[in-house]
Amino acid sequence: MILTDELLLNYKRCRRRTYLDVHGNLQQRDAEKEFLGKLRRESQAHIKDVLLGQSIVYQRPSVSRRNWSLNAQQTKTMMQQGVDCIYGGMLALNFADWQLSSKLVNAERGTLINPETLVSRLFNSDLEANKELQLISNSTNAIVKDLTFLASPTLLIKTAGNSNFGDWAYLPVNIKLGRRPKPEYKLIAAFHAQILAGIQGVFPPQSQLILRQHDSYCVNLEYWLPKMQATITDCITMLTELDEPEVFISRQRCSLCHWYNHCYNTAKSQKHLSLIPGVTPKRYEYLTEQGIETVESLAEINSSLVNETITEEIINQLQEQAHSIIKNQAIWKSTHNSEDKLEIPTKAIELYFDIEAEPELNLDYLLGVLLVDRQANTEVFYPLLAEKPEDEGVIWQQFLNLVASHQDAPIFHFSEYEVDAINRLAKLYGTPKTEIQALLTRFVDLHQLVTKSIFLPVESYSLKSLANWIGFEWREQGASGDQCVCWYDRWLKTSDRDSLTSILRYNEDDCRATFHLKDWLVNFLLQS
Ligand code: SF4
Secondary structure: OEEEHHHHHHHHHOHHHHHHHHHOOHHHOOOOOHHHHHHHHHHHHHHHHHHHHOOOOOEOOOOOOOOHHHHHHHHHHHHHHOOOEEEOOOEEEEHHHHHHHHHHOOOOOOOOOOHHHHHHHHHHOOOHHHHHHHHHHHHOHHHHHOOEEEEOOOEEEEEEEEEOOEEEEEEEEEEOOOOOOOHHHHHHHHHHHHHHHHHHOOOOOOOEEEOOOOOEEEOOHHHHHHHHHHHHHHHHHHHHOOOOOOOOOOHHHHOOOOOHHHHHHHHHHOOOHHHOOOOOHHHHHHHHHOOOOOHHHHHOOOHHHOOOOOOHHHHHHHHHHHHHHHHOOOEEOOOOOOOOOOOOOOOOEEEEEEEEEEHHHOEEEEEEEEEEEOOOOEEEEEEEEOOOHHHHHHHHHHHHHHHHOOOOOOEEEOOOHHHHHHHHHHHHOOOOHHHHHHHHOOEEEHHHHHHHHEEOOOOOOOHHHHHHHOOOOOOOOOOOHHHHHHHHHHHHHHOOHHHHHHHHHHHHHHHHHHHHHHHHHHHHHHHO
């Protein structure tokens, strides 16, 4: 078995993902999403930017990382030769050497530990994680003894020190696109440091991250090595004992995962509570401890279960959400005061607004507006599109002209993004504050209105989920905001007009879904 840094990174985010990547049926994986390919290309481009920007001169193994065994051999040879900087190398360590390297955690880092010292430390060590690994080793000997740890640090930089190679040593550097040093980056940096220690016989003086703004960050190995070792122990235990983690669908975490459909279908077949809005992993753990495992039992939940994890307010919300699902109907929140009328304006002319953006370029490239004339019974869609990123200012002005020519029309949208974008665009293109303040008084956020007052029998309060429930269907199969980002990227690179057409259809449908939702809300109010 091979335990890679990628498996470990995924384990930190979702234990089940690592389990399925090792033991799952690969036929059940989803095809890779185009958006993931785009993220990977951006990450590669960022690494190249850093290498160029910092004038880093490097050598790399002649074989790619796909041939990990040969790559690792070549990397080690380059380290023995004292190459200053190695890019694209791999580090491989077997289980026995990993155990030896664990001893170095207790040693003063930066000092050469000779093999005899290592062996004596091995037998005298009281390192908890290592003891646990030993236990696993005893119970699942064959698998663990075959275990190889595999790391792919972006760079290995030669530094002063005494190692198995001579009077030099290496330190690992990982170049990441993230803005902040996330815990999973630090965990992987510690993993790289320990594998490197096992190869060069000495702990690297540091393990570095270079982040989005090309800023360097030194990982605190004193803190992260024990955490990493404990994580490795848990991960190996799970993998060797075939302990498949339970499914838990979390939109944010699962949406880009290649096991999504497999896990979603599993959760659906189990009527898993994670498909109920408001059931977070922590709350789920607590609820199941209390024997609440079905939507029916959630509907019966009572305030005696209040504790530090779950307040009375949350209990009421979960209970009402469960009632809505069981009855398959929209219900008012008990917190909604019937005296407070929901403010949903209806006018002769209404505008429905949705934006498509490219976050990497900090660009709002499509301002879609559906104009609904209730008197004339017409609907006209205005796709204000920047075919070139530099046209953003032009479409902003077109948008201002369009909304100014319908001064009385309320502007319906779904989510806070549109308001944030209007403020950003106004600032960027110097639109007077008073004009924007007046404009924003016409904005009506339907997401906020729904989530403030109503429970619906849905799995999430996204526009897609709500509009699907009221019977609205998008024309583009598999379309999403992420996919639009890919289509726009493709358009910019290849001038493929079909990509633009797909974006416009998707954006128009988003505006139409918002329009349907608004009409449904008005009807719901009338009937209540
Ligand atoms: S879909 Fe979600 S639960 Fe399933 S493996 Fe992926 S991240 Fe984990």
